[in-house]
Every structure is written in structure tokens, then in C-alpha cells.
Amino acid sequence: xxxxxESGGGSVQAGGSLRLSCAASGRTKTMGxxxxxxxxxREFVAGIVWTSGSTYYEDSVxxxxxxxxxNAKSTVTLQxxxxxxEDTGLYYCAGSSWTCILDSCYVDGxxxxxxxxGTQVTVSS
Numbered sequence: 443x444x445x446x447x448e449s450g451g452g453s454v455q456a457g458g459s460l461r462l463s464c465a466a467s468g469r470t471k472t473m474g475x476x477x478x479x480x481x482x483x484r485e486f487v488a489g490i491v492w493t494s495g496s497t498y499y500e501d502s503v504x505x506x507x508x509x510x511x512x513n514a515k516s517t518v519t520l521q522x523x524x525x526x527x528e529d530t531g532l533y534y535c536a537g538s539s540w541t542c543i544l545d546s547c548y549v550d551g552x553x554x555x556x557x558x559x560g561t562q563v564t565v566s567s
Contacts, residue, residue, distance in 0.1 A: 444468035444556040446535045451561030454525055460563060462520040464535030471541040473518040474554055475509065477531040477563070487533070488520060489548035491541055498548040502528075525565045532560040 445467040454460055464473065474489040488499045488509040497509055508521045518535065536554035540547060547553060 444470055444537050446537055446556055446558035448533065448535045448558040448561040451533060451563050453564040453566065456526055456565055456567050458525050458565070459521070459523045460525065462522065462533055462535075462561060462563070464518045464520075464558060466516045466518070466537060468556075469516075470537035470539060470556065472538040472548065472554075473509075473511065474536045474538065474548060474551075475518075475520045476534045476536055476551060477529075478534070478560075479528075479531040482531075484534070484551060486549040486551065489542060490518060493541070496542070498542070498545055500549075522563070525563075527565050527567045529563060530565050531563060533563050534558055534560045 447465045450462040472491050475487040478484040490497045490509045506524045511518045535558040537556035538554045542548045
């Protein structure tokens with residue numbers, strides 16, 4: 443059983459930065475970050491494949507967010523820069539047993555078997 447623990451959320455003003463981390467207790471093939479704002483559906487943010495380091499981003503975060511992985515520490519990090527109020531939400535780390543190649547693989551939350559408890563990100567204007 444894989445356990446995922448997120449850390450690093452907080453409150454910042456628009457234009458600021460936050461760094462989220464996800465520590466994985468077991469091995470998965472692909473890791474993703476998702477977020478859910480109040481009253482909205484959960485949405486994909488970014489994903490990365492452990493072995494190749496291949497990444498995929500949701501359009502609204504491209505150029506502002508960077509996902510990376512540290513295989514030795516089994517940790518995935520989401521560096522978030524130039525934050526906007528619309529980035530506010532509960533951010534979840536997720537793990538999949540699939541090695542994602544197609545964009546649809548990264549984006550589909552149903553493909554991720556393991557989920558963290560979430561960490562809150564609040565961006566004020």
C-alpha cells in the first residue's frame with residue numbers, strides 16, 4: 443500500500459510563490475498534482491513519470507508551475523510561482539501504477555489509485 447503525504451501549503455499574496463512536496467512511502471509509476479476549489483470539481487494541475495521525468499501541465503499553470511521528482515527521496519515537488527487568486531484550492535498529490543505517455547493518462551483522476559490528504563493553498567489579491 444502506498445501512502446502519500448503532502449506538505450508546504452499556505453497563504454500568499456498574488457504574485458508570490460509556494461512549494462508543495464509529496465512524500466511517497468511506496469513505488470508508483472506516475473505522480474500527479476490535482477486541486478479542488480470550493481464549489482468546483484477537482485482538476486489536474488501537473489504530472490510526472492518517475493523513471494523518465496516526463497511531465498505534463500494543465501494549460502493555466504504552464505510557465506508558472508514546475509513539477510519535479512527526487513527518486514532517491516521518493517519525493518515529488520510542485521514549485522508554484524506567480525500565483526494567482528484562481529490558484530486557490532486544496533491541492534492533492536496522487537500516485538498511479540500506470541506509466542503515462544498520453545496526455546489523457548496524466549489528466550484522468552480515475553487513473554490514480556493513491557491520494558494524499560491534501561494541503562491548502564490560498565492566494566489573496
